[in-house]
Amino acid sequence: MSTALPLPPPHDHDATRARLVEAAGEVFAEHGFQAATVREICARAGANIAAVNYHFRDKMGLYDAVLLESICVAKMADLRQLAEQSQTPEIALHQIVNGMLRRMAHAAERGNWHVRIMAHEMAHPTSGLDRVVELAIGPNYSVLRGVIAQIVGLPPHHDVVRLSTHSVIAQVVHWAHARPVISRVWPDLEMTDARLDQIARHITDFSLAALRTFAQESTK
Amino acid sequence: MSTALPLPPPHDHDATRARLVEAAGEVFAEHGFQAATVREICARAGANIAAVNYHFRDKMGLYDAVLLESICVAKMADLRQLAEQSQTPEIALHQIVNGMLRRMAHAAERGNWHVRIMAHEMAHPTSGLDRVVELAIGPNYSVLRGVIAQIVGLPPHHDVVRLSTHSVIAQVVHWAHARPVISRVWPDLEMTDARLDQIARHITDFSLAALRTFAQESTK
DNA sequence: ATCAGATTAAAACAGTTGTTTGAGAGGTGT
DNA sequence: ACACCTCTCAAACAACTGTTTTAATCTGAT
DSSP states (O other): OOOOOSOOOTTOHHHHHHHHHHHHHHHHHHHHHHHOOHHHHHHHHTOOTTHHHHHSSSHHHHHHHHHHHHHHHHHHTOHHHHHHTSSSHHHHHHHHHHHHHHHHHHHTSSSOOHHHHHHHHHHSOOTTHHHHIIIIIHHHHHHHHHHHHHHHTSOTTSHHHHHHHHHHHHHHHHHHHTHHHHHHHSTTOOOOHHHHHHHHHHHHHHHHHHHHHHHHHHHO | OOOOOSOOOTTOHHHHHHHHHHHHHHHHHHHHHHHOOHHHHHHHHTOOTTHHHHHSSSHHHHHHHHHHHHHHHHHHTOHHHHHHTSSSHHHHHHHHHHHHHHHHHHHTSSSOOHHHHHHHHHHSOOTTHHHHIIIIIHHHHHHHHHHHHHHHTSOTTSHHHHHHHHHHHHHHHHHHHTHHHHHHHSTTOOOOHHHHHHHHHHHHHHHHHHHHHHHHHHHO
16 A cells, blocks of 8 residues: 655655655545545655654645645646637637646546545635635636637626636536546546547537627627 | 434434434535544434444445435436427427526535535545446436437437537536635625526527537538 | 754554444333 | 333444654754
């Protein structure tokens, strides 16, 4: 159960601290905050049990650190530049959908625990969710809303724009969130690169067809 | 913390058993299987701690019973008849979307813990998920896929139909699953009855616009 | 070499967990 | 009256929880 580790150089503050955050990310992603145990985290990090309370104040402090790193990762993959360097809002939409989807898809695999932790936050939000939304999700949400507002030709605060934004986000997030169910109702579905391309293409086409119809109706 | 209860008639097997399932549903929905405690469940049900191990074999047996009731509730609200008694597949789609969305929305409120438990199953699936998918989710998925196949004029096993089905489901489930985030990026949003109508109408319009475009392209 | 500070280690803490135990209370048939 | 079965209860069980304590170890500057 305990994995061999890239032998820890003794007395290196940042090293064990980083390994703790990484291991904690995995365990929190698997079991959620409450059900996760500091003993399993320390075992997986190859650290002593007291390390959690030394480097972070307590279990919650460790969880805060995990969420903070999750925010940093999300901010690195900022959608703003992805949208700005696209020539048309339609292309920007496809870029955003494709980018988000791939991040979600790879989240189920090794190391990328950020999305799975969010799944637990949805089922049972903790105090850290506010910060994640404010610093990571919120900005990306605004960018996407701006792009969609351009496509339908309505102001970003319009209900149609907001609802459509949620329609797009929902379709992307779905493939990460509902995967346990999807793999059961669609057993022979493999998440290859080609398949991800197909899904991203579909979500974009599906959404663009709807948005263009809305655009026609709004200028009528 | 412990609620007053409709005083339990002594030695009534089914009564305490039913109260245990109901209380367990709430607690499991709040904390998930692992983090939920049998002591809190029994306290909320006004039953002794040993009642869980007497009526159900153990904590997992109680959870199985909870999922089983969740399945029964879901089967009662079968989408099949909802689809069959609609005159056109377009109307059927709106009926299905509206029905699903309202069940999801009311799930966050009193008593209806079924959806929140599913949220935990998504984050950390247990052995009971297979049964839920097989008996409750799977059939409804097939019905919706049939309706969408009619609209786009393609066979149900076609990739476009499957992907579009997930697009529709995603949009509906999103409003239950991502509510903690939605309420933060859209603070002044109240889930009134009129609002639910608006959302259901939007999802239907959004999806129908896309599906009609697909239909034109498939017959071309 | 010596001291101060930072990091790790093992052991123990009190509290909580799921589960079991054994006794008792209520009803029903004889 | 008695025995029998079903159900409930309080108490206790060992195992596990997050956290604290105390001592040991290493690093780096004096």
